[in-house]
Amino acid sequence: MEANTRDTGRLPAAFLTPGSSSFMDFLGAHSPQLLPGNRPLPPLQGAVEAPHGTTIVAASFPGGVVLAGDRRATMGNVIAQRDIEKVFPADEYSAVGIAGTAGIAVEMVKLFQLELEHFEKVEGTVLSLEGKANRLSTMIRGNLGMAMQGLAVVPLFAGWDVDREKGRIFSYDVTGGRSEEHGFAATGSGSMFARGSLKKLYRDDLTEDQAVTAVVQALYDAADDDSATGGPDLARRIFPIVTVITDDGYKRYSEAEVSEVARAILERRLEEPDGPRAALL
Amino acid sequence: MTTPFYVSPQQAMADRAEYARKGIARGRSVVVLQYSDGILFVAENPSRALHKVSEIYDRIAFAAVGKYNEFENLRIGGVRYADLRGYTYDRDDVTARGLANVYAQTLGTIFSSAAEKPYEVELIVAEVGEAPEDDQIYRLPHDGSIVDEHGSVAVGGNADQISSYLDQRHRDGMTLAEALKLAVESLARDNNGGERSLTAEQLEVAVLDRKRPQQRKFKRVLGRQLSRLLESEGAAAEDSSVAESEAEDSEE
Numbered sequence: 001m002e003a004n005t006r007d008t009g010r011l012p013a014a015f016l017t018p019g020s021s022s023f024m025d026f027l028g029a030h031s032p033q034l035l036p037g038n039r040p041l042p043p044l045q046g047a048v049e050a051p052h053g054t055t056i057v058a059a060s061f062p063g064g065v066v067l068a069g070d071r072r073a074t075m076g077n078v079i080a081q082r083d084i085e086k087v088f089p090a091d092e093y094s095a096v097g098i099a100g101t102a103g104i105a106v107e108m109v110k111l112f113q114l115e116l117e118h119f120e121k122v123e124g125t126v127l128s129l130e131g132k133a134n135r136l137s138t139m140i141r142g143n144l145g146m147a148m149q150g151l152a153v154v155p156l157f158a159g160w161d162v163d164r165e166k167g168r169i170f171s172y173d174v175t176g177g178r179s180e181e182h183g184f185a186a187t188g189s190g191s192m193f194a195r196g197s198l199k200k201l202y203r204d205d206l207t208e209d210q211a212v213t214a215v216v217q218a219l220y221d222a223a224d225d226d227s228a229t230g231g232p233d234l235a236r237r238i239f240p241i242v243t244v245i246t247d248d249g250y251k252r253y254s255e256a257e258v259s260e261v262a263r264a265i266l267e268r269r270l271e272e273p274d275g276p277r278a279a280l281l
Numbered sequence: 282m283t284t285p286f287y288v289s290p291q292q293a294m295a296d297r298a299e300y301a302r303k304g305i306a307r308g309r310s311v312v313v314l315q316y317s318d319g320i321l322f323v324a325e326n327p328s329r330a331l332h333k334v335s336e337i338y339d340r341i342a343f344a345a346v347g348k349y350n351e352f353e354n355l356r357i358g359g360v361r362y363a364d365l366r367g368y369t370y371d372r373d374d375v376t377a378r379g380l381a382n383v384y385a386q387t388l389g390t391i392f393s394s395a396a397e398k399p400y401e402v403e404l405i406v407a408e409v410g411e412a413p414e415d416d417q418i419y420r421l422p423h424d425g426s427i428v429d430e431h432g433s434v435a436v437g438g439n440a441d442q443i444s445s446y447l448d449q450r451h452r453d454g455m456t457l458a459e460a461l462k463l464a465v466e467s468l469a470r471d472n473n474g475g476e477r478s479l480t481a482e483q484l485e486v487a488v489l490d491r492k493r494p495q496q497r498k499f500k501r502v503l504g505r506q507l508s509r510l511l512e513s514e515g516a517a518a519e520d521s522s523v524a525e526s527e528a529e530d531s532e533e
Contacts, residue, residue, distance in 0.1 A: 009386035015358040016387075026361055027368075034369065114364055117497075121336050121360045 023118035024111065024139070036107050037142030041149055048150055051080035053105060055190035055222045055229040056087065056097035056156045058169045059202060060183060061211040064246035065167025067158040068215040069097045070190070070223060071238050072230030082230065087241045089250045091116040094132055094159030095243050099188030101151040108139055108153055115139075129161040133170040133178055141176030156187045160245045167245060184214075190222030190229035197221035200278040212242055212253070216261050217275055232262040297392065297399045301423035304401025305347045310437030311405065312467055313344055313430075314451055315416055316460035319409045319490040319498070323464035326485040334487045336499035338363040338375045340409050342489050346437035347402035347423075355384060355404065372496070377408030381419040381427055389425020399423060403436040409489035409498055413453065435467065443467045458513045461486065461502075465511065481507045 014030040024035065032038050051073040058067045073081040080102075087097040088109045096112060098105035115135055120126050127135070136157055143153055157170040169181040184202045186194040197218040206214060219240050223231030232239050239262050242253040269275060288296075309325040311333055322344050324333040334344045337359050345352035359380055367375045384404055392399045404421040420428040420436060433451040435443035446467045455463070469479050486502040493500060502510065 009383070010390045011355075011358045011362060011383055011387045015361045016354050018354060018357070023361075023364055023368075027365070030361075031365070110368070114368055118360065118364050121364075122357055124330070124332065124335075 021119050021122040022135075023115045024135075026118075027111075035142065036104060036111060036139070037145065041146060049075055050151065051075045051084075051102040052228070053084060053086045053099050053102045053188065055186065055188040055194055055219060055226065056099050057186045057191075057194045057198065057215045057218045057222075058097070058156050058158045058181070058184060059198060059206070059211050059215050059218075060158075060167040060169060060204075061206040061208055062204075063167070064160060064208060064211075064244055065158045065169060066208070066211045066215050066242065066244050067095045067097050067156065067169075068212075068219060068240050068242040070219050070230045070240050071233075072228065073102050074228045079230075082233065082236065083238050085241055087243050087252075088113065089243070089252070090132065090157070090159070091120070091126065092249045093126075093162060093245060094129065094157065095245055095250055096136065097156045097158075097187070098153060099155070099191070100153040101146075104143065104146060104151055105153040105155070108143070108155075112136055112139060126162075128163065129159045129168060132159065133157055133180075136170075137172065137176045137178045139176075140172055140174070144175060147174040154187050156185055158245060160247055160249075162247075165247065184218075186218065186222075188229070190219075190226035193225045193229075194218040194222040197275070201276065208244060208246070212244070213261055213265070216240055216242065216258070216265055220262075220265055220269070221275060232259075232266065234263075234266070293395075294393075298424060301392070301399045301401050305403050305423065305436075306438050308346045308437050310435050310439050310443055310468060311344045311346050312433065312435045312443060312447060312464045313405050313407055313418060314433035314447065314455075314460050314464060315413060315418070315431075315453070316455045316457050317413065318457065318492045319488050320407050320416055320418065321457065321460045321464060322405075322407075322485075322487045322489075323461065323468065324485040325468050325479060325483055327483050328485075332485060334485055336487075336497065337380065337406070338367065339372055339496050340489060340498050341375065341377050341380060342407055342487065342499050344405040344407070344436070345402055348400070351400045352402040352404065355387070355400075355402065358387070359384065359406075377406050377417045377419060381406045381421060384421050385425045385427045387425075388421060388423060392424045403440075405430075405434060405436060407489060409491045411491065439470070442470065446470060457488065458510050461510050481511055 027034050053073050054070055056069040067087055069086040071083050073084040090096045090113055096109055152174045155172055161168050169185045170178055171181050171185045172178055184198040201214045201217055220231055223229040239258040242258050244251050311324040313322050322334040326333050335356055337343045343356050362383055363375045388400055391397045400423055407418045410416050418430040420430050420434050433447040450463055465479055469477050486507055488500055489498045490500055
């Protein structure tokens with residue numbers, strides 16, 4: 001009698017099966033074709049041309065963590081998009097920034113946000129920060145097949161750990177390997193330069209404002225040396241996306257606030273193009 | 282071989298309806314009413330962990346009475362339905378009407394299928410709109426019918442009496458404190474006309490607050506905020522919207 005439940009318009013059995021609080025598990029059981037990592041790629045020669053997002057940086061400070069990203073997406077030598085957004089809130093207390101194939105990354109973030117929200121609604125409680133970071137690991141691992149064909153996604157995950165009361169940063173590799181970063185981290189094509197910059201600028205007693213300045217400096221340095229990373233664009237009023245997560249939750253800086261920080265940095269760089277100098281000894 | 286007794290279809294359905302109604306009538310009630318900034322849900326429920334009122338999606342919430350495992354099952358089904366729909370289309374494409382339809386089909390099929398025991402549940406699905414006129418409240422009895430409700434509605438043990446009490450006193454544009462006061466008064470009335478007193482610990486209160494800045498409009502009203510709202514007598518000048526007092530309560 002209940003053999004073909006889809007015809008009656010009632011909820012299919014999979015919807016009413018008790019058990020998993022994971023939306024990804026549910027999707028895998030009910031409509032596996034919707035999972036990002038679940039589509040077979042046709043065998044093809046060479047890399048697929050698709051827009052790539054570039055540099056994401058993060059830095060923690062006492063009381064929170066900053067996660068920021070530039071706005072450029074490139075496709076080969078072409079700038080595919082000038083104002084792409086690559087930093088997203090994952091939930092109230094965490095954010096994720098993505099480098100790599102933009103299309104897949106954005107889909108992955110959408111699913112990740114939903115995964116956290118779904119768990120929260122079903123269980124009535126939120127996942128631990130470690131739990132969230134692990135879920136993201138699983139998703140990246142699912143994308144390994146595509147990553148091997150040049151469609152990799154490498155995110156940076158930052159959040160406020162409600163239990164330990166501190167900001168934490170997690171970085172990933174294409175295989176889903178996850179490592180906690182202490183202090184600061186960067187991912188994407190300009191990450192070498194951004195990391196070098198943060199290495200000289202970062203201290204563990206920064207205030208929120210200083211941490212924001214440090215990450216915008218790092219993005220400036222990345223844009224300075226990496227053609228795929230976009231610097232602040234004064235003419236078009238395009239500035240990096242800066243987000244801060246504290247015990248008050250996720251907050252994205254307004255365009256005006258970031259513009260103020262970016263302009264101050266530019267002003268100084270007119271005199272010192274390489275940015276602030278660190279002491280030799 | 283024994284021949285089964287003949288039971289007429291009318292009798293069979295009436296028995297099933299009777300069975301479901303009795304199950305539902307055993308539980309405490311839930312009331313849902315519109316106020317100026319949204320929709321208020323109040324349930325008599327001493328448990329802090331087992332909820333009768335829950336969030337489904339951005340603007341949609343769910344309230345239920347009856348058998349816990351059955352409505353919990355339906356709630357999770359609804360969350361899965363809404364999340365899947367929002368994921369495949371867009372967040373704006375998840376509507377209370379769509380969800381209510383799916384629930385009605387599900388309850389209706391179960392009710393009329395001889396192989397399954399009817400669910401002893403009654404549900405409310407509500408969606409808060411941009412303005413009070415856009416609010417939607419659907420009541421879903423155990424047999425799969427849908428009732429489009431306006432203003433106020435009650436389900437559960439004493440529903441008829443509470444409903445008529447609410448109908449007489451509810452008006453449009455009530456503040457949150459006024460609506461909550463009315464809801465608690467209605468729940469506190471006994472079958473035989475007596476009054477009990479309900480404290481904050483015995484109540485489960487939640488709102489869909491259209492003024493909430495977040496995308497997700499559902500918010501539980503807990504602790505100090507709830508006591509404060511319950512205490513505010515008269516409440517005419519009370520404008521404590523949930524969004525305002527939220528920051529203050531976040532440290533709890």
